[in-house]
Amino acid sequence: MAASIAGVFENDLQQAINSSKVFVVGAGGIGCEILKNLVMSGFNDIEIIDLDTIDVSNLNRQFLFHKQHVGKSKAEVARESALSFNPTVNIKAYHDSTMSADYGVNFFKRFAVVMNALDNRMARNHVNRMCLAADVPLIESGTAGYEGQVELIKKQLTQCYECLPKAPQKTYPGCTIRNTPSEPIHCIVWSKHLFNQLFGENDPDMDVSPDTADPDAAGDAGMAALKGEANDQGNVTRVTTREWAVKSNYDPEKLFRKLFHDDIKYLLSMGNLWKNRTPPKPLVFGEVPDAVAGCSNETDAVLKDQKIWSVAECVEIFSSSCRNLYSQQQRLDLGDNLVWDKDDKDAMDFVASCANIRAYIFGIPQKSRFDIKSMAGNIIPAIATSNAIVAGLVVLKAFYVLRGQLENCQSVYLRNKPNHKNVQIVPEACLVEPNSKCYVCSPKHEQMGVVNGSILKADDFLQNYELNIVIVQRCLTRDGPLFEIIGSETAKPGSPEKLQPENGQTDDDDDVVHVIDGESTSNATSSIRKRKLET
Template identity: 50%
Template sequence: MATQSAVPVVLDTAVRDLVPTAKLLVVGAGGIGCEILKNLALSGFSDIEIIDLDTIDVSNLNRQFLFRKEHVGKSKAMVAKETILGYNPNIQITAYHDSITTSQYGVNFFKRFHVVLNALDNRAARNHVNRMCLAADVPLIESGTSGYSGQVEFIKKGVTQCYECQPKPPQKTFPGCTIRNTPSEPVHCIVWAKHLFNQLFGEEDPDQDVSPDTADPEAAGDAGKTALVEEMDTNAQDGNVQRTSTKQWAVDIDYDPEKLFNKFFGDDIKYLLSMENLWKSRKAPLPLSWSKAQAMIEEPSENASNIHRTDMQVWSLSKCTEIFDQSIASLKKSLQGKSFLVWDKDDKPALDFVTACANIRSYIFSIQQKSRFDVKSIAGNIIPAIATTNAMVAGLVVLMAMRVLANDFDHCQSIYVRQKSSVSNTVLMAERVIEAANPKCYVCAPQPFVNVYVNINSMTLKDFENEVLKKSLNMIAPDALIDGKGIVIISSDEGETDVNNDKKLSELGIFDGSILKVDDFLQDYELTVCVHDYEAKEKDDPPFKISSDVELKTIEEVNDAKNGENNGNANGSGDAKAQQDGDDDDDIAIVESVVEDDPQEGPSKRRKMNPPEDEDDDLVLIEEDDD
């Protein structure tokens, strides 16, 4: 008891003079961010900066209490500033309506602050702020909520783990054949609709093709026997069905909604029906035409409010066809002057398009249809936030910030909020100790190192940069050179290495065991990458893998490989295969696209390398609903 009572006394005496002079950065002005800002303003902090890229949506108003109806559409950061000044007009607060990942917020920007408080809703931004705080040697307080669960974590270079020391659970993914051929849940149709958006208006990805998958093992030997091939392009040489390009159909001046509709919901469904093996033990889909869908009208309730009709009500098929047409027309205008569009849950035409297409496909496959509100939650990977949880977590964040200012790091253990506990009746649970950094972390280790397993004969340098370095290793603007040769293969200077983009890694002199020196100037981050030749053997195997476990490829082995490159492979083409006989797949972290990670239920689960998946098939947990 004596120890517990002594902690507040230390805080009171140490923080009294520190709070008014402390300079704090709050990253994010959503559910947690609003509560943090309010707490800071009422706790005596007088120098605060806030940054947030988002604008206020009507769905934010039930829990982001700095905003009102008249603020919808305005910058969260700017409105939060004005509201906070109403709480305390004597404080200095600076607001930025911008992304924290842009180049103007570099290491020197972060060095201006005594503490950084994260209130973000996506993992990419969290990773970036983590690296910037490490580079600037500024304490970071990370926080997040998911429903009734929440967490607050202290991160300090040389004292604790960083945000990336432990692997985060990957996004739940679905086999491509399920999405294309045999959906059975609403989320399958929603993912399909998002893929269709990218196919028509986004950056095309062959892995996201929405056409029936004739390579589906379940339909092998049967696919396409009785398909209506006369309605599709056919290769005259080998008779294989070629997929019709539909992107131009959507953006043409003579755009015909009926033509697109009948292709995706009529012809493609008839083609699926020709795969007879698929429907031996499941209900077959029902092809749908534009004219038939338009005839299916369902009148809304007379008592339904406008919000209910547009957001909470499940649209009739007739309504879906109308929205299908209207949203494509709006998206065509948005695409003018751009190479492609990026799907955004807060962009009304994009959300309307996905909602309409997902519900039409759900009807065809006898799957429950969803309202636009539900589709936004599922497609945007949103767990509805609980305002009380946000408030509790925000309070803990400010208390921890005071301890950090007093250099009372020993009492800055991670704290968890949870609805119930299997071992006690407590709502708050703290770690027993502060976890030291993971010596194999490829971010905060003294010499960051990572193994990357890719097919060097098929992966292009551009894919390596985008999928491996940026999306998986969370870099913003990487530069890379081949160690020992000094050849720069990737440059963050625009256009400098574009000539290499379409070349295979092997064509650039990268072979099994090659070492790349990669750095990101913006993040002040350097990484050694050992490239291993790897080939996916099964259909569902990941296209590449990474591991920060140096023991998989020791530094001595790396040097031997480099010497072999210099001595026996002067031309750099290299066709040696990876020798992975002694590798254990359990030691390799499969890299997939990720979304925001959920807070763990407590200390007993937080440090597990492979956390259990969320049991709700329709949702992927995130750390804070900043919808």
């Protein structure tokens, strides 16, 4: 079935659709819909990128994918399925991250319009910047449950994705997570941190051990726990969780004892914490309540996901997921880590079981694996209809862009409920102008004075690091990052010779200079650099 747009669109648009190269970033819920719409409306030259492979959980709404595609590249399968609608279309698929250096400014410049169908802020920021640098219109879109949004981002005409600060993701005080959880989400966050401590990238901000600096503990930080039976390790010098795990060969029983018995005893010894709270109950491996057989029955996956496991089941799942993750970790190259992914069975089992064991200890209601997955992944359930509406709007906006009618590209919001005018798909009254103070898209941002050779100072107020960052700009024609840090080295003020890049080259060896919209020349920057080095 080939798309025929003759007679549907006016000639100019028809021609533009036929001849324009477009780029779809993301082949998930919205991306699949966009690709189908593009192919069905006569686009001939489409490129699509997605870094991920197809998961079973995608199949209910990402209709270009079927059971036999699970595990295959999203971008490539989306291409094949879309070609079945119209085999004459030229679709190029990339199984890769759009943030890879292979897709630089020159890559983006080849497109008449770019359409974002992503699910994370970092990638959205990146594509926003690439499209601004390449001066290509970007249609940004997203859904959250019943709500959605489509907006045009065009350099110097509209707000960019980063013009306004976005609400930070919800975080929880460290001492609540480590010492005094009171809600299931606190246990889930703790478990995700624990995953990273044991198997992922070691981030000191994600410590899971009892926090002896908790202001609520007010000075009695676990002294009792250092004595006698209260801490059967006699663990005066506390080692990190990772060190402990490595020493114990990731033995689930030993890990359990430390995490759910010894550390809890230690917490109990901080008497002040429990004056007005129900104290936690340490658990003993092998003596957990409510053993239920058959919890590892793989054929019962849906039921298993939605029922609440007994503590004994949690312990079994904790043990097996621990062992599986440990062997996954051992297969990695030295220095590599596992990355938590809600769709990875062992990673999800680990977090769900740990969260529930901890919840039980603290008298917090336990949750099903299904609920924990949704909370741990910050998931608002994706709704196929919202994705379809938003993808339809994206392609309608693309038509306006191709006609050159950018003034008709106001943002559109899909609302959960009709507004006071009984409208559910609500357009903004007009285009929203760029924020003149935006450090990403404002043409004035070169006033910050960051040019080739600038040395930025960063300090870490806790650990007294002093870091000098040498900024080197790449030449305009180069299809790569616009900024690059080629060397950074601690240096004390007054020792300028330490500020040479690590590789021994100076920026003069490199093609000099470009800040986005900056006006510096190589002469100007070398003198700036010199001046900086002399201060």
